[in-house]
Amino acid sequence: MTFLVIDIGNTRLKWGLYEQAHPESPLLHQGAVVLEDIDGLWESAWQHLPRPEGMLGCVVAGEAIKRRVEEHLNRWGLQPRWLVATPRAGGVNNGYDHPHRLGADRWAALVGARHEALTQGVARAAALVIMVGTAVTIDALDTQGNFLGGAIMPGFGLMLRALETGTAGLKVPMGTATDFPTNTSDALTSGGTDAIAGAVDRAYRRLARREGCDPLLLMSGGAAPKLLSLADELPVRFVDHLIFLGLLVLAAEQGLGRQTS
Ligand SMILES: Nc1ncnc2c1ncn2[C@@H]1O[C@H](COP(=O)(O)OP(=O)(O)O)[C@@H](O)[C@H]1O
Ligand SMILES: CC(C)(COP(=O)(O)O)[C@@H](O)C(=O)NCCC(=O)O
Numbered sequence: 001m002t003f004l005v006i007d008i009g010n011t012r013l014k015w016g017l018y019e020q021a022h023p024e025s026p027l028l029h030q031g032a033v034v035l036e037d038i039d040g041l042w043e044s045a046w047q048h049l050p051r052p053e054g055m056l057g058c059v060v061a062g063e064a065i066k067r068r069v070e071e072h073l074n075r076w077g078l079q080p081r082w083l084v085a086t087p088r089a090g091g092v093n094n095g096y097d098h099p100h101r102l103g104a105d106r107w108a109a110l111v112g113a114r115h116e117a118l119t120q121g122v123a124r125a126a127a128l129v130i131m132v133g134t135a136v137t138i139d140a141l142d143t144q145g146n147f148l149g150g151a152i153m154p155g156f157g158l159m160l161r162a163l164e165t166g167t168a169g170l171k172v173p174m175g176t177a178t179d180f181p182t183n184t185s186d187a188l189t190s191g192g193t194d195a196i197a198g199a200v201d202r203a204y205r206r207l208a209r210r211e212g213c214d215p216l217l218l219m220s221g222g223a224a225p226k227l228l229s230l231a232d233e234l235p236v237r238f239v240d241h242l243i244f245l246g247l248l249v250l251a252a253e254q255g256l257g258r259q260t261s
C-alpha cells in the first residue's frame with residue numbers, strides 16, 4: 001500500500017507519499033507547490049503516482065484551497081481526512097485554551113517532535129519546535145509531552161512586506177544577514193533574522209529554566225535554511241519532515257493504514 005500526507009500552509013502545499021501509515025515508513029515520493037499552482041498538481045505530479053490507499057492532511061490555508069485539493073483526491077477516489085487538533089493525541093497533551101483552535105500544522109509538528117524526543121531518550125524529552133514558514137511558530141513541549149503553549153510571529157516574507165508597504169524608503173532587494181549591516185538590504189535581512197533568532201533564543205532559555213534540562217531544539221519549514229547561523233549559538237537540529245512525521249504518527253494511531261474509499 002501507499003499512504004499520502006499533505007501539509008497545506010499559507011504559501012505552499014507540501015506532500016509526501018509513504019509506503020505505509022507508520023512513522024518509520026520510507027518516503028517514496030515528495031513534492032511542493034505554491035498555492036497559486038495547486039490546480040496543476042494532478043497533471044504535474046499526482047497522476048504519475050501509485051494510487052494511495054489512504055491520506056491524512058493538515059490545512060491552515062482556508063476552505064477554498066482545501067476544496068480544490070479535495071477535487072484532486074477525488075480523482076483517486078480517496079476520502080479526504082484533515083487533521084484537527086484535539087486535547088490529546090500522539091503522546092502529546094494539548095495545553096491550548098481551546099485545543100481545536102491550535103493550527104493543525106503546529107499540532108502535527110508537535111506530535112512529530114514528541115516522537116523525535118522520545119527516540120532520543122527521556123532525559124532530553126523536553127522540546128522546542130520552531131516552524132519557519134509564512135509565519136514563525138515557537139512551540140514548547142515539556143518533558144512529559146505536555147504542549148505548554150507557543151508564540152506566533154511573522155515570517156521573513158511578512159516582515160519584509162510590512163516594512164515595504166509601511167515606509168517610503170525600504171523597497172530594496174533581499175540582502176544578507178550580517179552582524180553590523182551597512183546597507184538597507186542587509187539591514188532588513190539582518191533585522192528579520194535577528195527577530196526570529198532572538199525569539200527562539202528567549203523561548204529556549206525559558207523552557208530550559210522551567211524544565212531544568214536542555215530541551216531538544218527542532219527547526220523545520222520552508223524558510224528554516226535562512227536560520228542556519230543559529231546553529232552557531234544554540235544546539236538546533238534542522239528536521240526536514242516534522243509535520244509529515246507527526247501526520248504518520250497520528251495516522252498510525254487512528255488506524256488509517258487501510259482506508260476504504
Ligand atoms: N519555491 C519556493 N517558493 C516560495 N517560498 C519558498 C520556496 N522555497 C523556499 N521558500 C521559503 O519558504 C517559505 C514557505 O515555507 P513553508 O514551510 O512552505 O510555508 P507555509 O507552510 O506557510 O506554506 C517562504 O516564505 C519562503 O521563504
Ligand atoms: C500560525 C499559522 C498561521 C502558521 O501558518 P503557516 O506559517 O504554516 O502558513 C497557522 O498554524 C494557523 O493559522 N494557526 C491557527 C491559530 C493558532 O494556531 O493559534
Ligand SMILES: [K+]
Pocket residue numbers: 009105131133221
Ligand atoms: K507550515
